[in-house]
Structure formats: C-alpha cells, structure tokens
Amino acid sequence: MRGVRVDRVISSGLFCWTGLLAGVSFVATPAKFLAPSLSLPQALDVGRVTFHVLALIEWGLLAVFAVLLAASWASNSARRPVAILLLLIGAILAIETFALRPPLDARVGAIIAGETVAPNHLHSVYVVLEALKLLLIASAAIVQGRRNDVA
Secondary structure, three states: OHHHHHHHHHHHHHHHHHHHHHHHHHHHHHHHOOOOOOOHHHHHHHHHHHHHHHHHHHHHHHHHHHHHHHHOOOOOOOOHHHHHHHHHHHHHHHHHHHHHHHHHHHHHHHHHOOOOOOOOOHHHHHHHHHHHHHHHHHHHHHHHHHHHHHO
C-alpha cells in the first residue's frame, strides 16, 4: 500500500510540473511580449530572470522525484521507464542550464545595453528543448499514473 501512495505522489507531482512548465514557457513568456507598455529589453530581462527561477524549481523537482523513485524502488522494481524519462529530463535541463542559457543571457545583456546582435539559432533550440522536456514530463506522469491503476 505504501508504494501505491508514493506512486500517486510522483504521478501527481509530475502532472503539476507539466502544468508549471506549460504555463511559464508556453503561456506567460510569450504573453509578456504582447504587452504594449513593456519594451523589448524589459521583456527579455523579465524572461531571463523567469527562466533562471524556473530552472531552480525544475532542478529541485527532479531531485525530489528521483529520491522518491529511488526510495520506493525496492517495493516495485518496474520503475525503469519513469527513471529513464527522468534521466532524459535531467539531460535536457543540463543542456539548457549549462550550454544554452549562458550565451542566451549574454545576448540579452547585449540587447539591454543597446547593442545590435546578430540573429542566431540558440533561442529556437531552447524552445524545441522546452517542448521536448514538456512532452517527457507529461509522458512520465502518464506512465506513472498508469502504474497507479495497475497497483
């Protein structure tokens, strides 16, 4: 019975994470660029801070779910699909945090400073990774939720 509760906590938490990511990355972030009173440099600065905070939350959520999954592993060893999905999510977070965000932050800094910057593809790569991460988190939530039905 205890394993079923942990499964439900993991599943519910993953669904909450899905909503958080969708709301921040695909609703709130694009919406701020529609506000006529917000200049591009201000919107970019808000976005930079927003994604730094979101990343901290996501790293925390990933750690919590990894610990919960590991702690309940002995009670039910059929957790491999969710563990693999969490590893993939962690890899995407690492790429975003350590490879993409620093040059994107430098670009935002240059725009805020009034410099003209050349177009690049990093933002598009970041958006694709956010969408993939959203898909993986939702998939983990669904897989974990189906485990609840079986248990």
